Amino acid sequence: MLTPRHQALLMTLAGMTVGVAVFGAVLAFNGNPLAGDDTPAGIVNSQPAASTPARTDGLQPDSLQYAVQTFGSADAPVSAEVPTGWKSSQAGTRPRFLDPTGVWQLRFDTRGSKQSPDELVAARARSINERDLKVISRDNGTLIYTYVDQTRGPRMGLSRWISTDGGTSSAVEITVGGRPQDEAGLRAILQHATDTLQLPPSAGDTRPN
The missing domain is CATH 1.20.5 (Single alpha-helices involved in coiled-coils or other helix-helix interfaces)
Structure with missing residues (x-):
């Protein structure tokens, strides 16, 4: 009991x-609520913050300064203003100025042509053999296009032919290159080179066809 x-x-x-x-x-x-939770006491789990998008700002016109460069030939010197710090690896009639990083470039061809700027725009558009080529515009002797480079990725080019005889022939070609996001800066460089271009007095027509 x-x-x-x-x-x-x-x-x-x-x-x-x-x-x-x-x-x-x-x-x-x-x-x-405790199963599988390693959060220390007093700390509240929350959704991870969205990652900050990488900067895609391209070359901006207001970041550029310019200096005069002379090229061409001894008999027919040519000059124009190019971005400060850009160096040419070759002189003569076809100099190519590169920025220190190698991302942007500015090229001149002072040999001239008997073809008009519009004819040369059409010929260049047909001759570019690059992946995903897209012609954006081909107005007023200027060809603007994008493509994808196998090594450098998306690229943009702007080529302009300058005439000194009302559009019958072309005296100089100016080409700038970079990335699509650099368009504003590339346009500014092309226009500045055009505005500051100094050509020698004509001394007979020795231009190729």
């Missing part, structure tokens, strides 16, 4: 068993 003390102990154990069972049932219904 159980004594009153033994009866009280059994009632206490029974109560604890019921409590554990109820707590287990609650966890089963709501899910265990």
Whole structure:
């Protein structure tokens, strides 16, 4: 026969068993919030912030300064202003000025042609053999196009032919190159080179066809 003390102990154990069972049932219904959670106490998990997009700003006109460069031939020197710090790896009638990073370039061809600027625009558009070539415009003796270079990725080119006889023939070609996001800067360089171009007095027509 159980004594009153033994009866009280059994009632206490029974109560604890019921409590554990109820707590287990609650966890089963709501899910265990502690399972698989390594977050220290006091720290609330949240969705990771979206990554900041990489800067895609291209070459800007207001970042450019210019200096005069002379090229051409001894008998027919030509000059124009090119961006400061850009160096040419070759002189003569076809200099090509590169920025220190090699991303942008400015090229001149002073040999001239008996073809008109519009004819040369059409010929250049047909001759470009690059992947994903897209001609953007071909107005006023200027060809603007984009393509994808196998090594450097998306590229943009702007070529302009300058006439000194009303468009009958072409005296100089100016070409700038860079990336599509550099368009504003490339246009500024092309226009500045055009505005500052100094040609020698004509001394007979020695231009190729």
